[in-house]
Amino acid sequence: xxxxxxxxxxxxxxxxxxxxxxxxxxxxxxxxxxxxxxxxxxxxxxxxxxxxxxxxxxxxxxxxxxxxxxxxxxxxxxxxxxxxxxxxxxxxxxxxxxxxxxxxxxxxxxxxxxxxxxxxxxxxxxxxxxxxxxxxxxxxxxxxxxxxxxxxxxxxxxxxxxxxxxxxxxxxxxxxxxxxxxxxxxxxxxxxxxxxxxxxxxxxxxxxxxxxxxxxxxxxxxxxxxxxxxxxxxxxxxxxxxxxxxxxxxxxxxxxxxxxxxxxxxxxxxxxxxxxxxxxxxxxxxxxxxxxxxxxxxxxx
Ligand SMILES: [Mn+2]
Numbered sequence: 685x686x687x688x689x690x691x692x693x694x695x696x697x698x699x700x701x702x703x704x705x706x707x708x709x710x711x712x713x714x715x716x717x718x719x720x721x722x723x724x725x726x727x728x729x730x731x732x733x734x735x736x737x738x739x740x741x742x743x744x745x746x747x748x749x750x751x752x753x754x755x756x757x758x759x760x761x762x763x764x765x766x767x768x769x770x771x772x773x774x775x776x777x778x779x780x781x782x783x784x785x786x787x788x789x790x791x792x793x794x795x796x797x798x799x800x801x802x803x804x805x806x807x808x809x810x811x812x813x814x815x816x817x818x819x820x821x822x823x824x825x826x827x828x829x830x831x832x833x834x835x836x837x838x839x840x841x842x843x844x845x846x847x848x849x850x851x852x853x854x855x856x857x858x859x860x861x862x863x864x865x866x867x868x869x870x871x872x873x874x875x876x877x878x879x880x881x882x883x884x885x886x887x888x889x890x891x892x893x894x895x896x897x898x899x900x901x902x903x904x905x906x907x908x909x910x911x912x913x914x915x916x917x918x919x920x921x922x923x924x925x926x927x928x929x930x931x932x933x934x935x936x937x938x939x940x941x942x943x944x945x946x947x948x949x950x951x952x953x954x955x956x957x958x959x960x961x962x963x964x965x966x967x968x969x970x971x972x973x974x975x976x977x978x979x980x981x982x983x984x985x
Contacts, residue, residue, distance in 0.1 A: 686768065686780040686783060686784070687768070687769040687771075687780075688765075688766040688767065688768065688769070688784075689726070689728060689766055689767045689768075689769050690766050691726070691746070691747070691750050691764055691766065691767065693706065693707035693710050693750065693753075693754040693764070694707055694754060695707040695754040695755035696755050703759065704757055704758075704759055705754070705755050705756065705757055705758065706753050706754055706755070706756050706757075706758040706762060706975075707754035707755065709758055709759060709760060709761055709762055710724075710754075710762045710763070710764050711761060711762070711763055711764070712763070712764055713763040713764060713765040713766075713788065713793070715791050716791075717763050717791055717792075717793055718761055718793075719791070719792030719793065720792060720793070720794065720983050720984070721760070721761050721762065721763055721793050721794065721984065722762050722763065722793065722794050722796050722978055722981075722984060723762075723763035723764070723765050723788045723793040723794065723795055723796065724750065724753075724762070724763065724764050724765060724796050724797075724798060724974075725765040725766070725767070725768075725781070725784050725785060725788065725795055725796070725797050725798070726745075726746030726747075726750070726765075726766065726767025726768065726797075726798045726800070727746065727767065727768050727770060727777070727781050727797060727798070727799050727800035727804040727807060727954075728743045728744070728745075728746050728747075728767045728768065728769055728770050728800065729742075729743050729768070729770020729771075729774065729777050729799075729800045729801060729803065729804070730742040730743040730770070730800065730801040730839075730923075730957070731770055731771070731772055731774040731777065731801070731803070732774055732801040732802065732803025732837070732838045732839035732840075733801035733802075733803070733838075733839045733923050733955075735774065735836060735837070735838035735839070736801075736838040736839045736840040736841075736923075738801070738839060738923035738924055739923045739924075739957065739960060740923070740957070741921070741923070741957025741958060741959040741960045742799060742800055742801040742922075742923065742954070742955055742956060742957045743770055743800065743801075744957070744958045744959065745798060745799055745800060745954075745955070745956035745957065745958065745967070745970070746767045746798040746799070746800065747958070748956065748958040748961075748964070748967040749798050749953070749956055749967050749970045749971050749974070750764075750798065750971075751967070752964065752967050752968050752970070752971030752972075753971040753974060753975065756971065756972070756975045758975070758978065758979075760984065760985070762978075763793055765784060765788060766784075767798070768780050768781050768784060768807075770800065774803060774837060774838075775837060777807070778803065778806045778807035778810060778837075779807070779810060780807070781797070781804065781807025781808065781810070781811065782807050782808075782809075782810025782811040782813075782814060783811070783814075784811065785797065785807070785808060785810070785811020785812065785814075785815075785950065786810075786811045786814035786815050788811075789811065789812075789814075789815035789949070789950075790815065794949070794950060794981075794983075794984070795808075795811065795949075795950040795951075795952075796950070796951055796952070796974055796977070796978075797950065797951070797952035797953075798952070798953060798956075798970075798974075799952055799953060799954030799955060799956070800954055800955075801839040801923065801954060801955060802827075802831060802839040802840075802842065802908070802910050802954040802955050803837070803838060803839045803842060803954075804908075804952055804954045805823075805825070805831075805842045805843075805908045805952060805954060806837065806842040806845060806846070808906065808908065808950065808952050809823065809842070809846055809906070811950070812904065812906050812949065812950060813850070815949075816903065816904050816949070818852075819852070819902075819903035819904040820852055820853075820901075820902050820903045820904070821850075821852060821853040821854075821902060821903065821904045821905070821906070822853070822854050822855075822856060822899050822902040822904070822905045822906075823843075823846065823853060823854075823855055823856070823905075823906055823907070823908070824856045824857075824858070824899070824905060824906070824907040824908070824942065825843070825855070825856065825857040825858070825907070825908050825909075825910065826857075826858050826859050826907075826908070826909045826910065826913045826930070826935065826938060826939075827857055827858075827859055827860070827908075827909075827910040827912070827913045828859055828860065828861040828864045828883070828910070828912050828913050828924075828926045828929060829860070829861075829864050829865060829869075829910070829912070829924075830843065830857060830860065830865055830869045830870075830872070830873050830878070830880070831843050831844075831910075832844040832847075832869055832872050832873060832876070832878070833869070834872070839923070839955075843855050843857075843878075844872065844876075847876045847878075854877070854879065854902070855876070855878045855879065856878075856879045856880070856895055856899075857873075857878060857879075857880045857881070858880075858881045858883075858886050858891075858892055858895070858913075858938070859881070859882075859883045859886060859913040859929065859930060860880050860881065860882050860883065861882070861883055861926060861928070861929075862882065863928075864924070864926065879895065881895070883913075883928070883929070883930065886930075886934075886938075887934070892938060892941070893941065896941055896942075896945060899945060899947065900947075902947060903947065904947055904949050905945055905947050905948045905949065906948065906949055906950045906951070907942045907948060907950075907951045907952075908951070908952045908953075908954060909935070909939065909951075909952070909953045909954070909973065910922075910954055910955050911953065911954065911955040911956050911966055911969070911970060912924050912925060912926050912929065912955055913926065913929050913930055913935065914926070914929045914930050914931075914932065914935050914966075914969065915927065915928060915929035915930065915931060916929065918931065918932045918965060918966075918969055919965065919966045919969055920960065920961060920962045920965060920966060921956060921957045921958060921959075921960045921961025921962065921965065921966030921967065922955045922956070922957055922960065922966060923955060923957060923960075932969055935969075935973065936972070936973065936976055939951075939973045939976050939977050939980075940976050940977070940980045942977070943976070943977040943978075943980035943981040944980055944981070944982070951974075951977055953970045953973060953974060956970045
């Protein structure tokens with residue numbers, strides 16, 4: 685069952701006759717929304733984090749990230765869909781998110797999904813697959829972790845679930861940390877043919893940009909950013925912070941490059957836990973990354 689929460693945006697108004705900030709241009713999504721515009725969908729759930737024995741808090745991410753987005757400069761129409769109210773029935777909540785994502789695709793907008801624990805990604809995937817049932821798909825993940833455990837669905841299993849169920853999808857992950865994944869997980873990734881890059885290789889080689897070029901071969905690309913891929917100083921408010929993650933500037937440039945992919949159809953940012961955050965660093969960075977995505981994407985201009 686789908687329970688939607690509504691969000692109000694508010695913020696600074698410099699000149700009432702000149703809307704220049706996101707909270708002044710955001711409109712409630714409806715079936716006759718303008719095509720090719722971004723549409724925010726929230727997923728207020730950290731049931732996956734709970735099942736993964738992580739630190740909860742990500743279910744408040746959609747509120748805080750939108751609060752941060754509200755005052756950013758933006759002058760074109762943006763839509764607000766609402767948020768799924770996550771429940772203990774994680775699988776049901778993910779189905780519901782998939783329905784919302786598919787609904788937004790069907791009316792021609794670009795879903796920007798605000799997580800939630802990283803289990804958000806599985807609902808995101810369900811929506812992509814519903815809209816593109818026969819497409820050759822690539823999923824791109826910026827993450828310190830593979831999230832490929834073979835167990836009850838949680839925030840640590842999504843890519844194992846997807847690759848087990850779906851033969852027409854390839855998984856690319858950038859930022860993998862030796863300190864965050866066991867040998868079993870590396871073996872699982874190899875067995876599934878996962879294309880992965882350690883954070884050191886993303887930093888010191890051109891592997892990220894080269895891999896993006898290879899994504900031309902896919903009908904559809906969708907992307908997800910796990911905020912724990914970012915270093916703890918810049919993103920302390922996550923379930924499992926990384927002492928040596930991407931810098932804010934590194935992740936900004938990667939997200940900017942993802943936005944420029946011609947075949948990208950949707951993007952989520954997950955694992956913002958406001959109650960674990962320091963001075964709103966993580967929610968502020970997540971909002972600035974959505975903003976970067978929106979200003980880099982040519983079809984939004
Ligand atoms: Mn993750």
